[in-house]
Amino acid sequence: MFTIARWFNGFQAPVVLMIDDLSDAYVDVYPESHKNDWGYMCDLEGSSYSYLKSGLLDLFPHIKMTFFVPYLRHNVINENSKYSFAKYDLGERDEYKDFLSLLDGQGHEIAHHGSDHGEYIDDTMPTTINNWTHEWALFKDVETGVQTTLRGVEKFKEVCDIDVSGGKYCGYISIENSQEIIDRCDLLYWCERPNLDFDDYSEASFGSNEVISFPTTVAGNAFVRLSYLTGNPRKDKKKQFLKYLQPLYDVLSYLRIYKHYKNSHIISIQEHYSPSTTSGLVQSANIVSDIKSLNKTFSFLQHLSIWYATCDEIATYIYVREHSKLTLVGDELHIDFDCGRTLKDPVITIANDEPFRLEDDDHTYVSVENNDSHVVDLPIKSGDNLFFIK
Ligand SMILES: [Zn+2]
Incomplete structure (x- = not known):
């Protein structure tokens, strides 16, 4: 029986490594530069990226990453801190602009993460605990939010020639007007909240533009969570004991990931770029502290x-899948694609129990076997797409 495959090429589940807060910044807390780098060092030796590359990407070269990038100076880097720092807007330094273009060119994604991420309630206090408001909780009215968000879309285009199609609320924090702001910006997807509980999984959309609410399902620190140190003496004392429970927590983490996989859920792994903060505490879930955890996950x-x-x-695949209808008339296979968006090269995967071949005026598509099914990936356009079954 011919069906529309749940995922591209008939794979069981998609995986993305989501990394927040890549910024043109550096916070000088540790003796090792890769722990201080927020993106300022780009791909130079000693950078956070070079650490990630040798510690993870070289071992698992198929990994695709989406970086959530603020387009102004990151405000959580507190200018009254005792630590020295550097921070720049997107577009101030060519090296950083070229670094984002390099990541984009490698097939990774640059996504929206607000302008400056938010503001301190009292910026003379270094801590963010009860002393910080995230960006989408600050917009007094929809119009201001729309203008600030659209400015980011324009800026990535102007500076890096990158088309941003989605993003994430800073700190996953929103208020009642936030969905309307995102909907008005006509983005394809948005990460609204963590969905770390299995039962909380959803691929629903919101607003008149049907923005896909993109789920976040796996914590990047799943396999080190009880053992890594935070810089907070009280918490770290507890971890002296908690670390012995990490192997048990590992088993639960494997089971949780596998359950998402079996149910064909998106496995979206949540991380931050840098451990260093101007409060001196370790940023929870970051690619440096979690390198072992990420290795376990991808192994x-x-x-x-x-x-x-x-x-x-x-x-993009979700949008195409949810807006396509497959019908069979004799040896004709019709896919009616009701497309209300501009999409880059939309593709739909058709699956069948037996091997098959499809033809249109220009091409022949021969099925391949994947995940116990036979599949072809078909480029489609808005409207009726006709293929002949051979
Ligand atoms: Zn963030």
């Missing part, structure tokens, strides 16, 4: 039927 996934993709690629 586990590499034996499974996984589509490595960015948030944009996954959201």
